[in-house]
Amino acid sequence: MLDMDKQINFAKMGKIVGWAVGGILAFSFLMSIFQTVELGYTKVYQNTFTGTKAVYHGPDWFISPPVIGKEREYKDDTTVAFSADEADKEKFTSVSGPIDIRFADTYEAKLPLTARFVLPTDDEHMFAVDKSFRSYENLVNSLYEKTMIDVTTNTAQQFTAEETTQGGLNALKSAISDQVNKGVYVTERKRVIVEQDVKTKVGIGGDKTKGTTTEQRITVWKAVPKVDKDGHLIRNENPFEKYGIEVSQVNLADPVPETLLEKLLIAKKTSVAKKILSVQEQDNAKEDIKTAKLQGQAKREKAEQIKLIQADAQIIENKKNVKLAKLQAEREIVERNKLASLAIIDKKKELQISKDNEGIQRANYKAAVYEGKSIKEVGLAKAVVKKADYAAIDKGVLTLEVSRVTQLAKYEALKNGKGLVNMPDKVIINNGVGKGGTTLQDLANVKLMEGL
Numbered sequence: 001m002l003d004m005d006k007q008i009n010f011a012k013m014g015k016i017v018g019w020a021v022g023g024i025l026a027f028s029f030l031m032s033i034f035q036t037v038e039l040g041y042t043k044v045y046q047n048t049f050t051g052t053k054a055v056y057h058g059p060d061w062f063i064s065p066p067v068i069g070k071e072r073e074y075k076d077d078t079t080v081a082f083s084a085d086e087a088d089k090e091k092f093t094s095v096s097g098p099i100d101i102r103f104a105d106t107y108e109a110k111l112p113l114t115a116r117f118v119l120p121t122d123d124e125h126m127f128a129v130d131k132s133f134r135s136y137e138n139l140v141n142s143l144y145e146k147t148m149i150d151v152t153t154n155t156a157q158q159f160t161a162e163e164t165t166q167g168g169l170n171a172l173k174s175a176i177s178d179q180v181n182k183g184v185y186v187t188e189r190k191r192v193i194v195e196q197d198v199k200t201k202v203g204i205g206g207d208k209t210k211g212t213t214t215e216q217r218i219t220v221w222k223a224v225p226k227v228d229k230d231g232h233l234i235r236n237e238n239p240f241e242k243y244g245i246e247v248s249q250v251n252l253a254d255p256v257p258e259t260l261l262e263k264l265l266i267a268k269k270t271s272v273a274k275k276i277l278s279v280q281e282q283d284n285a286k287e288d289i290k291t292a293k294l295q296g297q298a299k300r301e302k303a304e305q306i307k308l309i310q311a312d313a314q315i316i317e318n319k320k321n322v323k324l325a326k327l328q329a330e331r332e333i334v335e336r337n338k339l340a341s342l343a344i345i346d347k348k349k350e351l352q353i354s355k356d357n358e359g360i361q362r363a364n365y366k367a368a369v370y371e372g373k374s375i376k377e378v379g380l381a382k383a384v385v386k387k388a389d390y391a392a393i394d395k396g397v398l399t400l401e402v403s404r405v406t407q408l409a410k411y412e413a414l415k416n417g418k419g420l421v422n423m424p425d426k427v428i429i430n431n432g433v434g435k436g437g438t439t440l441q442d443l444a445n446v447k448l449m450e451g452l
Contacts, residue, residue: 107161112253120244183235
């Protein structure tokens with residue numbers, strides 16, 4: 001009974017294990033036929049049973065049956081480095097040593113270079129790439145690297161080492177980039193005249209390090225591009241063109257020269273440095289002369305400026321003095337004009353006063369004349385009146401009146417002089433002629449008057 005139970009349990013476990021193994025196998029089968037394509041990669045798929053093929057650009061997926069389905073993966077962008085730097089192996093897809101190049105003037109060098117290659121995006125070109133190279137590694141080794149080396153070595157022969165290492169590296173880079181994308185020039189070797197610095201004279205004392213360096217023309221063989229009858233450059237077939245591959249970037253580092261080229265470059269650098277130093281010294285000497293001249297000129301101009309300032313100051317001072325003199329003269333003129341005006345005013349005033357006095361005098365004169373005339377007229381009138389009065393008075397009475405007045409006057413005169421002359425009470429005067437004397441009647445009248 002127990003054995004039967006054990007057999008039943010073993011049978012159940014066998015079924016479970018069988019189902020588990022079948023599930024694992026089924027999952028493995030499904031995973032093997034399910035293929036994915038990552039971003040930046042391209043896969044070319046081929047069904048060997050049906051003969052169908054397809055290109056898948058990531059990110060994407062497709063079903064590939066086992067055994068009869070074949071797929072090959074390619075990297076879309078590939079950077080190939082020709083460098084001796086070990087660190088570049090971790091940064092770039094493929095790293096080889098620097099490219100050995102020979103220049104037109106026979107000097108050799110190792111040229112570090114990097115180039116970036118881009119696969120086509122259309123299916124036809126990808127089928128052509130896959131058909132020719134069958135793997136990504138073969139594409140890199142057989143097409144990318146070899147074509148880059150071939151283009152670089154052919155392009156280098158179109159340049160001389162001296163012109164390349166002395167500022168012509170960018171021209172070499174442009175030429176390589178152009179010919180790797182459009183095809184290498186068809187060239188022919190020609191003699192070309194170039195200029196080099198050559199030491200021609202030994203310095204004083206036999207010192208070979210002190211010589212005179214001059215430019216000398218020499219002839220070298222150079223690969224010169226051919227042109228067609230229309231003047232267009234003739235090119236060889238570009239191997240990348242039929243595959244639709246583009247070289248998007250080419251970068252060059254400084255060439256590593258051979259020993260002879262290095263010596264030439266050192267001598268060239270020394271010569272150029274000396275020439276630069278000599279030119280610089282000449283320029284400095286010229287600048288010193290110019291500076292001295294400018295300093296002397298500046299001193300002269302400064303002295304002249306000081307003189308001009310002093311002259312201007314003197315002119316200003318003279319102008320100031322002239323102006324002050326003019327102001328003083330104008331002030332004096334004003335004062336004199338003022339005095340003259342005042343004198344004129346005074347004279348006019350005096351003249352006016354004189355005129356006024358003259359008028360007054362004339363008025364007084366006229367007044368006096370009129371007054372005299374008036375007095376005269378009054379006197380005449382009074383005389384006429386008096387005459388009329390006298391004419392109206394009795395002559396005898398008048399005579400007595402006159403006599404009376406006369407006598408009174410005499411009396412008063414004599415009375416005042418009493419201490420000197422004592423008048424007698426009775427005086428008889430007779431002058432013998434009966435005239436001119438005082439009569440007794442007169443004296444009697446005087447006495448009578450005294451009594452009164």
